[in-house]
Amino acid sequence: MTAVQDNPPGTTAPATHLPTYDDDAAPPLPHASLGRLSPDERFTQVGSWVAGFALAWVLTQRMLPLGGLPWFLLTWFVLGTLVTGVTAGMRGGTVEVKDQVASSVITGAALVTGAALVSTIVFVGLRGWRPALNLNFFTDDMSGVGPKDGFDRGGILHAILGSGIELGIALAITLPLGIGTAVFMTEVGGRFATIVRTVVEAMTALPSIVAGLFIYTVLIVALGFPRSGFAASMAIAVMMLPIIARAADVVLRVVPDGLREASLALGASRWRTVWHVVLPTARPGLATAVILGVARGVGETSPVLLTSGAAAFVVTGPTDGVMNSLPLFIYTNVRSGEPQAIARAFGAALVLLVLVLALFVIARLLARPKRVTRVSRPAPPSRTAPPSRTARKVVG
Amino acid sequence: MPRTLSRRATGADAVFEHGARVVGASVLVITGGVGLFLAWQAYPTLQRYGVGFFTESQWQPDQDVIGIAAVLVGTVSVALVAMTIAFPLSVLVALYVSEYAPAKARSTLVSLIDLMAAVPSIIYGLWGFFLIMPYAAELAVWLQRNLGWIPFFEVVGSDPNAAVTDTTRYVASAFCAGIAVSMMVMPMACAVMRQVFSQTPQGEKEAALALGATRWGMVGAVVLPFGRGGIIGGTMLGLGRALGETIAVVLIVSPAFEIKPRILEVGTSTVSSLIAGRFGEASASQLSALLAAGFVLFVITLGVNTIAAVMVNRSRSGAGTDA
Numbered sequence: 001m002t003a004v005q006d007n008p009p010g011t012t013a014p015a016t017h018l019p020t021y022d023d024d025a026a027p028p029l030p031h032a033s034l035g036r037l038s039p040d041e042r043f044t045q046v047g048s049w050v051a052g053f054a055l056a057w058v059l060t061q062r063m064l065p066l067g068g069l070p071w072f073l074l075t076w077f078v079l080g081t082l083v084t085g086v087t088a089g090m091r092g093g094t095v096e097v098k099d100q101v102a103s104s105v106i107t108g109a110a111l112v113t114g115a116a117l118v119s120t121i122v123f124v125g126l127r128g129w130r131p132a133l134n135l136n137f138f139t140d141d142m143s144g145v146g147p148k149d150g151f152d153r154g155g156i157l158h159a160i161l162g163s164g165i166e167l168g169i170a171l172a173i174t175l176p177l178g179i180g181t182a183v184f185m186t187e188v189g190g191r192f193a194t195i196v197r198t199v200v201e202a203m204t205a206l207p208s209i210v211a212g213l214f215i216y217t218v219l220i221v222a223l224g225f226p227r228s229g230f231a232a233s234m235a236i237a238v239m240m241l242p243i244i245a246r247a248a249d250v251v252l253r254v255v256p257d258g259l260r261e262a263s264l265a266l267g268a269s270r271w272r273t274v275w276h277v278v279l280p281t282a283r284p285g286l287a288t289a290v291i292l293g294v295a296r297g298v299g300e301t302s303p304v305l306l307t308s309g310a311a312a313f314v315v316t317g318p319t320d321g322v323m324n325s326l327p328l329f330i331y332t333n334v335r336s337g338e339p340q341a342i343a344r345a346f347g348a349a350l351v352l353l354v355l356v357l358a359l360f361v362i363a364r365l366l367a368r369p370k371r372v373t374r375v376s377r378p379a380p381p382s383r384t385a386p387p388s389r390t391a392r393k394v395v396g
Numbered sequence: 397m398p399r400t401l402s403r404r405a406t407g408a409d410a411v412f413e414h415g416a417r418v419v420g421a422s423v424l425v426i427t428g429g430v431g432l433f434l435a436w437q438a439y440p441t442l443q444r445y446g447v448g449f450f451t452e453s454q455w456q457p458d459q460d461v462i463g464i465a466a467v468l469v470g471t472v473s474v475a476l477v478a479m480t481i482a483f484p485l486s487v488l489v490a491l492y493v494s495e496y497a498p499a500k501a502r503s504t505l506v507s508l509i510d511l512m513a514a515v516p517s518i519i520y521g522l523w524g525f526f527l528i529m530p531y532a533a534e535l536a537v538w539l540q541r542n543l544g545w546i547p548f549f550e551v552v553g554s555d556p557n558a559a560v561t562d563t564t565r566y567v568a569s570a571f572c573a574g575i576a577v578s579m580m581v582m583p584m585a586c587a588v589m590r591q592v593f594s595q596t597p598q599g600e601k602e603a604a605l606a607l608g609a610t611r612w613g614m615v616g617a618v619v620l621p622f623g624r625g626g627i628i629g630g631t632m633l634g635l636g637r638a639l640g641e642t643i644a645v646v647l648i649v650s651p652a653f654e655i656k657p658r659i660l661e662v663g664t665s666t667v668s669s670l671i672a673g674r675f676g677e678a679s680a681s682q683l684s685a686l687l688a689a690g691f692v693l694f695v696i697t698l699g700v701n702t703i704a705a706v707m708v709n710r711s712r713s714g715a716g717t718d719a
Contacts, residue, residue, distance in 0.1 A: 177419060210694050213671055306675055346522070
């Protein structure tokens with residue numbers, strides 16, 4: 001920038017100073033890793049939390065009457081954040097302090113949420129493993145078993161079967177209707193499709209208990225149908241239909257238009273395009289949508305509470321009167337207040353949780369993009385690296 | 397003679413188009429029918445009780461006194477407690493997953509959040525009732541002792557400073573139910589927010605970092621403004637779910653029919669717990685009253701969800717709310 005120019009008399013030309021190298025200085029240490037903290041920073045970070053731990057111990061165990069683990073953890077978090085902020089303030093300005101405090105609060109929130117999820121699963125597991133150890137828990141029903149009988153008598157076969165039957169019927173109704181509607185909304189379109197989409201989206205807001213009450217009023221009270229597995233599956237279907245239709249709609253909408261156009265340009269009819277191009281492309285996504293819908297349906301208690309009634313024995317006919325299901329079994333047993341029954345409820349809850357977990361894992365595996373087996377295919381270009389920590393080093 | 401072109405489908409295509417239209421129409425009839433049926437059933441009740449349906453707090457069909465004021469207040473207070481807990485947690489967790497977590501762990505964390513959303517509500521109900529409620533009661537005592545001057549935290553008939561506090565006055569409250577419901581709605585709200593956050597243009601984030609912003613500076617200057625629609629939309633979706641949640645609330649609260657904004661005190665009722673508790677012994681007219689209550693609940697959640705959808709779509713990110 002300091003180009004040749006005429007200087008006004010009396011001033012010296014601004015000169016460019018080259019930095020002078022100090023030959024005696026130690027060679028600059030390159031960062032060991034650009035993304036990671038330097039040992040110095042790591043020490044400060046860990047040290048702050050250790051200091052917070054010690055302070056929290058002194059404060060809760062020695063000074064204030066705040067015994068108990070929850071208070072200790074809370075104080076540790078607050079004091080740790082505080083010390084982190086102070087150490088950050090010693091090294092930088094308010095910007096650094098804000099950054100450090102924000103990252104501890106955000107990480108803390110993530111830990112709390114993780115702890116809640118883990119505590120849910122572990123708690124149900126701990127309370128429910130004892131009844132689930134006996135084989136008869138899975139092969140027997142509760143007919144003739146009193147609430148105080150031991151775990152070697154009775155089981156939840158009727159509830160598992162009931163859940164399966166109710167969900168199977170609900171799925172047989174919602175799957176073709178839901179995916180058919182999604183196909184109609186995305187592939188046929190038009191003004192009528194917009195109306196359908198609006199109504200379907202609105203009905204996803206229907207609380208599940210209201211869906212149950214609807215079926216109860218129409219099917220059981222007005223039409224005189226008995227409380228049965230069929231009524232329960234109708235309630236689940238009414239609840240699940242908008243959910244599956246909407247999820248499938250989202251999946252079908254992201255199928256690239258280029259694929260459709262290519263198929264049509266090759267002379268395929270629209271029907272063949274949908275059947276051979278659109279649906280196969282969207283299959284993993286559709287499977288995920290359906291399985292997540294099933295996971296929602298299998299755990300929903302309120303529709304079956306109103307419509308199915310709770311049988312204590314295996315019922316396989318959907319119209320043969322009262323039928324139990326897993327969520328309903330859990331609910332009625334917990335409500336009974338009998339310790340043994342509550343333990344059974346936790347056993348059933350464990351089974352339900354494992355079931356939902358399995359469905360979830362299957363959905364994830366299906367949703368995973370297919371692995372390419374051909375060797376010759378070039379590796380996909382790696383995405384831009386996430387923002388590294390080097391950038392924030394600029395701010396002192 | 398030029399060939400006439402027509403967009404009209406022929407042959408198999410016509411069958412397909414009409415078939416799809418029939419499926420769409422039948423779904424429209426089914427789902428729309430539920431809404432219309434509820435409205436049709438609610439109409440006589442609303443006509444009979446008029447405004448009193450919304451201002452009366454007692455639910456005594458035998459004496460022809462029916463109103464949803466108390467249950468509406470209960471519904472809203474449970475949902476508000478849930479959102480007070482779930483909103484900050486979901487924003488922070490969404491930020492953690494999209495900005496702070498190690499890149500390798502990100503996809504696992506996303507799956508974990510989805511898994512949390514898939515855990516049945518009755519399991520969160522058990523968790524809240526058996527594991528959390530004792531702690532929640534202690535926290536409630538502490539809140540009343542220290543913040544009792546706030547009307548929400550008042551508990552009538554209990555002295556928090558007594559030597560032995562009567563914790564039975566503090567359990568089965570809207571506060572306890574709200575904690576369990578918050579666990580249910582947090583992952584839903586979080587999933588929407590995370591999706592919107594992850595669509596933040598990488599270039600803008602890198603620009604902020606290149607200008608010397610700290611990570612929080614980048615989040616505050618780029619990610620949060622970009623994701624504002626997603627934050628509001630996700631919160632609204634969670635709120636809609638929290639308003640309609642039944643089973644966790646039924647498990648935890650002990651029913652009480654009075655307008656009670658004191659969230660720490662034992663006993664409350666929500667619209668859905670009212671339905672779950674009263675449908676069995678209801679006569680035809682009472683059933684219609686329950687349907688009216690359900691219809692009001694549906695209209696509220698529908699309004700909340702619509703606002704959510706509009707907010708998410710209007711934001712720059714324009715992400716779908718596929719929750």
